[in-house]
Amino acid sequence: MKRDASHGAGRDVRTVRITDVARAAGVSPSTVSKALNGSGSLREATRERVRAAAEQLGFVSDAGARALSTRRTFIVGLLSTDNVGRFSLPVMLGAENALSVGEISTLVATARRGSVQEQHHLRTLVARRVDGIIVTGKATDPREPIAVPVPVVYALAPSTDPDDMSVVPDDAAGMRLVVDHLRTLGHRRVAHVGGRPEHRTSQVRLASLRASLAEAGMELVGEPLLGEWSEPWGRQAVDLLLRRGGDAAERPPMTAVVCASDQLARAVGDRLRERGVRVPHEVAVTGYDNWQVMWEASRPPLTTVDMDLERLGRRAAERLLAAITAEPDGGFADSGTELVPPRLVVRGSSMADD
Template sequence: MKQEGRSVRLVDVARAAGVSPSTASKALNDAGSLRPATRERVRAAAERLGFVSDAGARALSMRRTFIVGLLSTDDVGRFSMPVMLGAENALTVGEISTLVATARHDSVREQHHLRTLVARRVDGIIVTGKTTDARAPIHVPVPVVYALAPSTDPDDISVVPDDAAGVRMVVDHLRALGHRRVAHIGGRPDQNSSRVRLAALQEALAAAGMELVGEPLFGEWSEPWGRQAAGLLLRDRQPPPFTALVCASDQLARAAVDRLRESGLRVPHDVAVTGYDNWEVMWAASRPPLTTVDMELERLGQRAAERLLGEIQPETGADTGPRGTEYVAPRLVARGSTIADD
């Protein structure tokens, strides 16, 4: 029966059918790979509730296309893909379609995609990237929100991971386990994430009365560098002068665990090791599995979409928040590289 007092929304249909809004949208638009029974259940719920989807008429009346552009500069997708998935999920709830474009760090390609998105009359654009390094803003006649890679313009809306908070979680975890002497392996020193994570580590260790052993080591975000750096920290010293090793990525941490084991050290009994990113390919391949920090990239993408929707239609009362940079809280995932099974 049609709900009184307001029009039936896609989320109402999804709730009645016991599926997610994105699944309901796919069922009603003959998209995706759904079981016939699921598709039929959604359609039956829509008919029962009196749901009517007329995107064309609605777009004309509201002067909107209900299309949002997702522009990524990432040529790999390791970090930008979860961000875009989170954004797309949030937009689907609002019955908004997405157009995805990849610039691949090519300014000419990026300008081409921007012209195309504007020509398609998108309601807004979410820009994401490969790192948290700030990027130059884009200039288009529609609202823009930057996700993961912030804009250099402080007046723009940027949604980024709170790396400093993630490192503080790592230090609190190690302190609770009794560690006091910590070493660090970082990635490329010219990148924002390396600088932020090291600065947060130094500050958190000092506040906790813990010691950073030796000079921080920087190199590539790679397993070969992780192995080499762990070897430099050890220098055949037994026992090593530290009891915990904080690595700025899961790749570095996984390789460091291997190098420690080859030196006859047990992880975490002799040295606890932490990573960063919660990249399953890495943490699951480590022996033992890595304790790490999850940047909650899908939630970050979702938040970026919410901020964009608030800019597109502020009269709806969406949570717009202040302009500038918004930080999304991470979470610590404790596993065997810091907590022994026995």
């Protein structure tokens, strides 16, 4: 780890001065200043020689940092998929708001992931000399990294390279909140209805559900039912669950159904009611997303998990700005995946108010 020269009072840290760079490059200190600022009229060969000497010696000057800052355009690119995304939209809004507070403008570019159009957009963003790029996807499935000469942060959909900067919702924590809530209410037998099994979201939520139930000494009733992200599938899944219970006159085999989305939870609640099962008195239902259109229309309204996607967007913007303003020789301030904690929203589908 590189020691910070500004704190380097100790003898072992040698502070590199502008005169050291000048001597190494065989030029005057003012030439060093000009070369690193990109100002003045120097031959490119001289400029290069100074830069090489500065880099070799590990020279960092306030002037250099300022020069770097003046070379910024204060424009950030926002690359998004062209699928209309109710998940990516709040992320984009959160990022744009955080950036605009910092007087930074946002160039948007939407294209199908990995498409020729996406490559075209990236070239345009780089040609416009954006200071950095935020990449969002429509879901949390990892995507291949983009190759650009500026800092990049992946929001919602992480990069497949774990060393890249990614900001994603903490779905494992979300499922732990749900299980903890149900455990507190006394539930012991829980069924699971989820969406497409190949989606990262499905896998992370199910794995966390299993682990959390096991830890709490609760039972996952039967096989988890993964299918589609749609209401017809949610209704179908209820029929499958009640069939499992055997005789229709018997009580349902579970006291709660944990769903991987509000859309599914809404349909599960509808179908349970149609089959004569009272929610939440006989079976509690929980969703995921805190999507108003769905939780509000459900009878009763849904207990669910809010991923706080606007905050996720803000965090992505904050990390990008940190990387942009990082010292030129210090690499990026941080890397790796950051998890944004969710919160549980309790409503009538799990707790009756009568």
